[in-house]
Amino acid sequence: MAYNFKEIEKKWQTKWEKEGTFNAKNDYSLKKWYGLIEFPYPSGQGLHVGHPRSYTALDIISRMKRLQGYNVLYPIGFDAFGLPAENYAIKNNIHPSIVTEQNINHFKEQLKSIGFSFDWSREINTTDPNYYKWTQWIFIQLFKKGLAYKTTMPINYCTSCKVGLANEEVVNGVCERCGGEVIQKEKSQWMLKITEYAQRLIDDLDEVDYLEKIKTQQKNWIGRSEGAEVNFKIEGTDKNLLIYTTRPDTMFGATYMVVAPEHSIISELQDKITNLDEIEKYKELAAKKSDFERTEISKEKTGVEIKGIKAINPLDGNPIPIWVSDYVLITYGTGAIMAVPAHDTRDYEFAKKFNLPIKQVITNKENTASIDQEAYTDTDNGILINSGFLNGMNVQDAVKAVIAHLEKEHIGKSKVNFKLRDWVFSRQRYWGEPIPMVYCKECGWVPLDEKDLPLKLPEVKEFLPGENGESPLAKETDWINTTCPHCGGKAKRETDTMPQWAGSSWYFLRYMDPHNDQALASKEAIDYWGPVDWYNGGMEHTTLHLLYSRFWHKFLYDIGVVSTKEPYAKRTSHGMILGNNGEKMSKSKGNVVNPDEIVDEFGADTFRTYEMFIGPFDQSTPWSMESLRGCHKFLDRVWNLTTILQDGDSYSKEFEKMMHKTIKKVSEDYENMKFNTAVATFMTLINEFYKAKKINKAEFNTFLILLNPIAPHITEELFSLNGNTKTIAESSWPTYDESKTIDDEIEIPVQINGKLKATVIVALDSDESTVKKLVHDKVSHLLQGKTVVKEIYIKNKIYNIVVR
RNA sequence: GCGGAUGUGGCGGAACUGGCAGACGCGCUGGUCUUAGGAACCAGUGCCAAAAGCGUGGGGGUUCGAGUCCCUUCAUCCGCACCA
Numbered sequence: 020m021a022y023n024f025k026e027i028e029k030k031w032q033t034k035w036e037k038e039g040t041f042n043a044k045n046d047y048s049l050k051k052w053y054g055l056i057e058f059p060y061p062s063g064q065g066l067h068v069g070h071p072r073s074y075t076a077l078d079i080i081s082r083m084k085r086l087q088g089y090n091v092l093y094p095i096g097f098d099a100f101g102l103p104a105e106n107y108a109i110k111n112n113i114h115p116s117i118v119t120e121q122n123i124n125h126f127k128e129q130l131k132s133i134g135f136s137f138d139w140s141r142e143i144n145t146t147d148p149n150y151y152k153w154t155q156w157i158f159i160q161l162f163k164k165g166l167a168y169k170t171t172m173p174i175n176y177c178t179s180c181k182v183g184l185a186n187e188e189v190v191n192g193v194c195e196r197c198g199g200e201v202i203q204k205e206k207s208q209w210m211l212k213i214t215e216y217a218q219r220l221i222d223d224l225d226e227v228d229y230l231e232k233i234k235t236q237q238k239n240w241i242g243r244s245e246g247a248e249v250n251f252k253i254e255g256t257d258k259n260l261l262i263y264t265t266r267p268d269t270m271f272g273a274t275y276m277v278v279a280p281e282h283s284i285i286s287e288l289q290d291k292i293t294n295l296d297e298i299e300k301y302k303e304l305a306a307k308k309s310d311f312e313r314t315e316i317s318k319e320k321t322g323v324e325i326k327g328i329k330a331i332n333p334l335d336g337n338p339i340p341i342w343v344s345d346y347v348l349i350t351y352g353t354g355a356i357m358a359v360p361a362h363d364t365r366d367y368e369f370a371k372k373f374n375l376p377i378k379q380v381i382t383n384k385e386n387t388a389s390i391d392q393e394a395y396t397d398t399d400n401g402i403l404i405n406s407g408f409l410n411g412m413n414v415q416d417a418v419k420a421v422i423a424h425l426e427k428e429h430i431g432k433s434k435v436n437f438k439l440r441d442w443v444f445s446r447q448r449y450w451g452e453p454i455p456m457v458y459c460k461e462c463g464w465v466p467l468d469e470k471d472l473p474l475k476l477p478e479v480k481e482f483l484p485g486e487n488g489e490s491p492l493a494k495e496t497d498w499i500n501t502t503c504p505h506c507g508g509k510a511k512r513e514t515d516t517m518p519q520w521a522g523s524s525w526y527f528l529r530y531m532d533p534h535n536d537q538a539l540a541s542k543e544a545i546d547y548w549g550p551v552d553w554y555n556g557g558m559e560h561t562t563l564h565l566l567y568s569r570f571w572h573k574f575l576y577d578i579g580v581v582s583t584k585e586p587y588a589k590r591t592s593h594g595m596i597l598g599n600n601g602e603k604m605s606k607s608k609g610n611v612v613n614p615d616e617i618v619d620e621f622g623a624d625t626f627r628t629y630e631m632f633i634g635p636f637d638q639s640t641p642w643s644m645e646s647l648r649g650c651h652k653f654l655d656r657v658w659n660l661t662t663i664l665q666d667g668d669s670y671s672k673e674f675e676k677m678m679h680k681t682i683k684k685v686s687e688d689y690e691n692m693k694f695n696t697a698v699a700t701f702m703t704l705i706n707e708f709y710k711a712k713k714i715n716k717a718e719f720n721t722f723l724i725l726l727n728p729i730a731p732h733i734t735e736e737l738f739s740l741n742g743n744t745k746t747i748a749e750s751s752w753p754t755y756d757e758s759k760t761i762d763d764e765i766e767i768p769v770q771i772n773g774k775l776k777a778t779v780i781v782a783l784d785s786d787e788s789t790v791k792k793l794v795h796d797k798v799s800h801l802l803q804g805k806t807v808v809k810e811i812y813i814k815n816k817i818y819n820i821v822v823r
Numbered sequence: 824g825c826g827g828a829u830g831u832g833g834c835g836g837a838a839c840u841g842g843c844a845g846a847c848g849c850g851c852u853g854g855u856c857u858u859a860g861g862a863a864c865c866a867g868u869g870c871c872a873a874a875a876g877c878g879u880g881g882g883g884g885u886u887c888g889a890g891u892c893c894c895u896u897c898a899u900c901c902g903c904a905c906c907a
Contacts, residue, residue, distance in 0.1 A: 266907080347905080695836075696836095
């Protein structure tokens with residue numbers, strides 16, 4: 020009988036779907052395990068071969084955990100708001116909800132054809148009003164706690180499409196869609212105060228089991244730095260210039276100050292400034308530059324001295340000139356710095372260009388540090404010079420001494436800064452969650468009453484954004500005009516919508532209790548299922564989605580909705596699947612592999628096996644059709660094991676050790692996501708069976724259960740053909756006996772001067788004298804005429820003879 | 824520039840705390856069965872004609888012993904980019 024994967028896969032998928040085999044149980048007394056994959060955006064292109072890599076990985080672990088007795092939650096849903104559907108709608112004049120529904124249906128069909136053990140009864144969709152009701156509810160809670168606020172922020176604006184763009188849509192400084200020029204435009208935006216959680220987002224990483232590179236990337240993104248804020252008096256005024264520095268120890272070396280072009284000091288002291296025209300001109304020039312130009316063409320520094328005002332160094336009383344330059348950013352620190360060109364590379368470059376004085380205040384222990392060619396920035400070996408009361412101190416002590424002095428004199432204080440910025444939460448778009456806020460002339464911004472949620476998206480005829488980058492909703496006057504929930508007077512609705520990150524920031528909570536209409540999920544469900552035990556996803560989401568959802572979860576923790584500080588106990592990441600030429604798959608390169616075609620031609624089990632065998636799970640690997648065929652051949656050989664099947668209810672003496680070793684190896688490999696070596700182990704094992712030309716029923720059953728998480732259909736079919744009345748899904752995970760995984764005879768390599776010359780077979784744990792005799796019998800001819808200097812025997816490992 | 828990875832046969836990749844480098848798969852070579860084979864099975868396959876020798880990007884080092892540890896250097900990929 021040939022391996023008819025089409026028939027087999029259909030049969031089992033139908034059964035699973037009909038019986039809800041993999042649905043999580045609502046019995047909260049069972050031990051639980053919650054596995055999560057990033058729910059897909061249902062794009063028009065359908066599933067990419069990258070999606071199933073992550074889904075299969077956690078599917079394997081979910082299936083194993085179920086057989087190990089856990090109540091497993093392995094859910095699926097769709098993150099369906101977003102730009103592609105909206106752009107498609109604009110082009111073809113179809114409502115995004117229709118396109119979205121079609122795409123979701125296509126995705127579901129594809130996902131089901133691969134045989135994932137998702138709990139489909141808990142499927143969610145972020146565009147469902149019953150879902151986004153709670154996204155809006157969370158926003159209102161954030162607003163009530165002062166963590167959502169409105170402010171004017173520059174946004175990316177495409178001058179050709181007349182549309183506000185997200186950062187992701189700006190590629191190399193031009194509009195991703197039309198290639199038009201992108202400029203900065205001031206716009207009032209909703210912001211979320213993620214910065215308030217910056218420290219906790221760093222600290223609590225200690226509590227979770229994330230890959231180290233994920234933690235590092237998040238920490239770098241949050242960008243904590245310790246330093247000091249210092250007030251510099253402006254000569255002849257009562258004004259101060261507040262600066263931030265991480266190197267207060269170098270204060271005696273400050274030879275000029277720099278403020279960002281947008282800094283308020285310029286307008287505040289405009290009467291004193293003698294070259295105001297020149298400054299204004301520079302400001303204008305800087306404002307015209309897009310973010311792209313400001314960073315990309317940053318090699319050459321520009322700037323103008325602000326004439327007429329000078330700052331006073333509070334440590335030595337010396338007057339210092341003030342410059343304006345766009346290498347200082349208004350958004351970081353205080354928007355002003357003291358420049359210490361001798362010990363900062365950017366200041367050095369600026370000082371060289373404008374011939375500003377460079378004063379060295381740090382040298383090394385030998386006093387040979389030179390600043391002739393570049394700034395001296397070594398903080399580990401630095402010693403203070405030319406610095407009054409700091410002279411002779413090392414950098415660390417000097418930092419402390421300066422801060423103590425500043426605080427005593429009330430001219431400065433230690434200060435921690437973060438690179439992390441607040442989260443721009445508005446999009447001038449249609450296909451997103453409406454922000455549930457109204458503006459009342461009397462009461463200001465007022466949230467909707469919670470009983471009025473969800474605030475549904477109005478049906479509109481046109482999805483084109485308005486002039487000046489307004490949201491398409493700005494044209495819906497009937498919808499906009501409303502009454503104030505607070506005073507009952509006339510009010511207008513917010514017309515911006517939420518970004519795509521909103522719905523995905525809390526979706527894992529909804530899976531716990533997806534049909535609840537009283538709360539985002541019941542407290543019992545949250546207490547039972549939380550936190551997510553294992554979350555796998557792409558590295559590209561480390562600094563956005565992963566950080567955003569941790570932030571929301573911490574907020575929900577603070578208001579008592581969830582009971583754990585962190586949403587995910589464990590986070591891992593998969594590598595990309597590349598085209599067969601080693602490049603990223605893309606239509607234009609013509610190297611895209613369509614999962615449907617693979618499933619159709621080779622079957623879901625082959626597809627899954629290959630996705631796991633393709634290479635180390637956390638690394639990028641190219642796709643290879645030949646290797647895929649190899650996996651199909653492997654499953655063919657698994658199928659044909661029936662031709663050498665023999666009776667036997669327990670492991671045969673011959674294979675007992677091998678079976679115990681395999682159970683151990685495979686179980687550990689799954690748990691450690693070393694799927695490629697797990698598959699290799701199976702291949703080795705069946706090669707052994709074929710070599711012996713036999714396998715008995717007990718061995719076959721164990722083999723099938725172990726392989727089941729990777730290839731669930733073929734193994735269930737063979738399991739049933741092997742005379743089992745239960746299915747694998749109803750069985751238990753095999754256990755192994757550690758003592759039976761240990762060999763009693765070991766082959767010991769024999770080296771002479773570290774070079775392999777022979778091997779000897781000895782009993783486990785043999786002592787040195789026994790082995791020595793065997794070894795010398797074997798290699799005596801190689802030792803003739805040589806002097807043995809030393810012999811090293813490491814039990815059960817190696818025997819090395821050193822000769823001269 | 825900063826941060827994170829990764830460099831092992833013709834290819835994808837194995838190798839636990841330093842202990843037989845190349846598991847497993849692909850490809851290739853030869854064979855069996857075939858009218859035929861992008862089928863199946865068997866044997867072989869790091870390099871070199873070779874016992875010897877050489878081999879984990881390059882160069883040093885530690886060690887009885889290094890793919891693995893240390894120093895240094897090069898290359899490729901990804902992320903961030905004037906964060907004071």
